[in-house]
Each structure stands twice: as structure tokens, then as C-alpha cells.
Amino acid sequence: MPFAQFPGNEKVKEILRLALRRKKLPRSLILVDSSGGGADRLAQILAxxxxxxxxxxxxxxxxxxxxxxxAGRFPDVLVVEPEKEIIRVEKIREVKRLAYLKPMIGRYRVFIIRQSEKMNEQAANTFLKVLEEPPASTLFILLTANPHLLLPTIRSRCQELHLAPLPREMLEKYLTQAGKDKNEARLLAYLVKGDIEEILKFDLQELRPKRENLWELVKSCLQEGPFSVRIKEYTSLGKHHRLLWLEALEIMASFWRDILLMKLRAPEELMINYDFREEIKRISSVVSIEIAEKSLKWLDQAAEDIKKNLNIQVIINSYLSRYQGQDNA
Ligand SMILES: [Zn+2]
Structure with a gap:
């Protein structure tokens, strides 16, 4: 795939192309990708x-x-990844042995090391030795989300490039180009986190029951009655799973965003939760713009509080209690 088809991260791509053009590409690179910028794909393009x-x-x-x-069948490109969360020394010894051999058919041997921070001490030290005596026609590409877990001596011998997450619109466009239906692409881009390849493979049906639950929770916020009842219905998430709650709040925000869009008479095709559109339209006809805007603000606040490690139950109760005494319509 040409660089131009890789979505986003224009600066990183420009640096790499310039280095290639000037024949100054470093022999060892670290691609830091902590939020699904597509490092794996970029490493393949470089190879x-x-x-x-x-x-x-x-x-x-x-x-x-x-x-x-x-297609993953080029003899000079080798992908190394952890087995049971560890990259062991045997694997890196094999890398070392191959690295000093001439490429078989290509110009460069390329080693792509996924989750490179998972090299154990022995593996990392062996790898360091290779970097200290770099082989002639070899390119090492280390992928990681946590570069600080790599040996500082390895880091100092590699050029580090940081990938930024893709903006949602760009991700959506990419997914559409890859053959996803427009509505599905928007929903995936908004709700699913991870690498582009993972998002492409994601089955939205997996998320459906959770979204249905959260939609019920959104609706029940608008009804009278004690909020403890509402929250009880959603305790399957557990009080302690911060990441799950952040995801839940984001899904709820997507519903509120859609309600607000409908209140503002925006075109339907901007809706994220297109598969709930009839329900969303119905609810949007009975709530005020004010409550939709406030809901988004409150959800934002709740997400911030969860990130600050405050007590989840307290945060959620306080979010739900904001609807008490509000005039919804
Ligand atoms: Zn080619």
C-alpha cells in the first residue's frame, strides 16, 4: 500500500519518505502507537x-x-511477536542470526517486532548487541504502545516516531473506502477503539446488547422515579471497571448527541446510532434542547471524574441525580 493510502499521520509519513528519498532511513525505528494510529500497517508499508x-x-x-x-509471504520480512505475553531470547537469537545474512530476494531484511516492550531481559540484551553492531542491509521496526518499558539503551539507538490517533472523520472515510457501509463506518469510527485492522474486523452485533442496555438507561433518565432502580439494571458492568464505564458513557453520549442532532433538525445521515433512529426521533420529540445539551456536558464531567479515579458509584449516582427535578421537555 502506498503511503498516500495510509490515513492520517501526514508528518510521520513525510519524515519517512524524505529519509527514504535521501537514503537516510535509520536502520532501527520505534513506532510508538498507543491509540490505534495503525503502526502495524505503517511498518508493512515501510517494509x-x-x-x-x-x-x-x-x-x-x-x-x-x-x-x-x-500477503505475508516475503522471505526477507519477518514479524516477531510475543508468545504468552513474552518475547523470549530464542526468538531474538533467530533474529540476530538472520539479520547478518544477506537478504534473499529483497534489498533489505526487515524485522517488525510487535509489542517490542515485551522482550524479556535476556531478549532485550541480545537485541541490544545487534543494535550495537548494526548489520548492513537490515531494518528493524519496533512497535510499541509503551516506549518507556523498553531498555533506555535500545531506545537511544533507535529513531522514535509517535503516531497520533486518527480523527474520526478520517477513520470513517477509510472504513468506507475499505468497503464498509456508510452507516456502519460511522458507528464503528465512533464507538470502536483500536487499530484500523481490528476495527475493520469488528462485528457490531457484539456491541448491540450493551448499546440496547445503555439506550434504556438514557431513556430512564428522563422518567420519574428513584435512580437507584435504573442503576441496578446496569450493575452488570461492575463498579470498578473504569474502562468499561468510560466506554458506556461514550455510548450514552453518542445517543444524546443523536437526540440533539434531531432536535436541531440535522440530516438523519449524520446520526451515529442509525440503527436506533426511529426510537431516537421519538425521544427527541419529547425532550428539550437544553436537557440534551446538559446531558452531554454531564456525561463529559462524569468521564473526567472517572479518569481522575474518583469513586465510580458516586459519579454515576451524581450523574443520574442531575435529571431529578429537571423539566425534560
Ligand atoms: Zn512495489
Missing amino acids: QAVNCLQQQDDACGLCANCQAIE
């Missing part, structure tokens, strides 16, 4: 670019080498 038969500073995506790398 193609240094071995492409057509281009010097890009991957054509069409030549035999580019295609074999894309």
Missing part, C-alpha cells in the same frame, strides 16, 4: 518501500515484492 521494485521512496503496492509483503 514494502525499502524493497519495492518500482519506487525508491514509496511502496507501489503492485510489484511482486510489494504484493508478497502484503
